[in-house]
Amino acid sequence: GEDVEQSLFLSVREGDSSVINCTYTDSSSTYLYWYKQEPGAGLQLLTYIFSNMDMKQDQRLTVLLNKKDKHLSLRIADTQTGDSAIYFCAESIGDYKLSFGAGTTVTVRA
Amino acid sequence: DGGITQSPKYLFRKEGQNVTLSCEQNLNHDAMYWYRQDPGQGLRLIYYSQIVNDFQKGDIAEGYSVSREKKESFPLTVTSAQKNPTAFYLCASRRGDEQYFGPGTRLTVT
Numbered sequence: 266g267e268d269v270e271q272s273l274f275l276s277v278r279e280g281d282s283s284v285i286n287c288t289y290t291d292s293s294s295t296y297l298y299w300y301k302q303e304p305g306a307g308l309q310l311l312t313y314i315f316s317n318m319d320m321k322q323d324q325r326l327t328v329l330l331n332k333k334d335k336h337l338s339l340r341i342a343d344t345q346t347g348d349s350a351i352y353f354c355a356e357s358i359g360d361y362k363l364s365f366g367a368g369t370t371v372t373v374r375a
Numbered sequence: 376d377g378g379i380t381q382s383p384k385y386l387f388r389k390e391g392q393n394v395t396l397s398c399e400q401n402l403n404h405d406a407m408y409w410y411r412q413d414p415g416q417g418l419r420l421i422y423y424s425q426i427v428n429d430f431q432k433g434d435i436a437e438g439y440s441v442s443r444e445k446k447e448s449f450p451l452t453v454t455s456a457q458k459n460p461t462a463f464y465l466c467a468s469r470r471g472d473e474q475y476f477g478p479g480t481r482l483t484v485t
Contacts, residue, residue: 273415362423363474
């Protein structure tokens with residue numbers, strides 16, 4: 266079955282790096298995704314990684330994938346107040362469907 | 376200006392009434408999806424459609440119905456059979472391996 270788990274909260278100081286972790290269970294997942302949701306809004310696709318990769322970097326975002334441990338992380342460098350949001354990890358589960366974690370609420374403090 | 380629109384942003388209904396949520400996209404995407412989001416939870420898939428005139432049930436389809444008569448439109452009807460209809464509803468469309476989300480409709484049923 267599919268089950269994606271994330272820690273619920275993360276507090277980080279402005280200018281520091283944030284690391285959000287996620288574990289998933291479906292070893293056949295082709296892609297793993299990170300989405301950002303601001304209050305009252307839809308989800309914004311931040312980045313995603315193909316399952317045969319172990320790292321992807323996109324400006325301030327770095328995704329690390331450990332397929333053996335089914336562990337995915339998102340690192341945000343130089344975290345800003347505008348990065349305060351809920352971050353969702355998701356795995357593809359066939360037929361292009363996505364299974365989402367419950368989301369990590371990131372709070373950036375001055 | 377391409378994108379996904381959902382209307383209205385807020386919707387209020389009395390218990391026992393059916394209500395239809397609108398989702399329109401001008402991205403020329405074949406596949407469209409409906410998710411439900413409850414506080415503190417990830418998104419759960421209600422229905423999806425890979426192509427016009429075809430759709431499949433997701434994980435929580437009971438009490439919901441959809442149609443896909445046009446490529447641009449994928450309306451969701453929340454019927455009176457849905458036991459807990461109050462939630463935030465998100466529509467998405469897909470290009471390749473990327474799903475893009477609309478701004479969502481918050482439905483409150485009292």
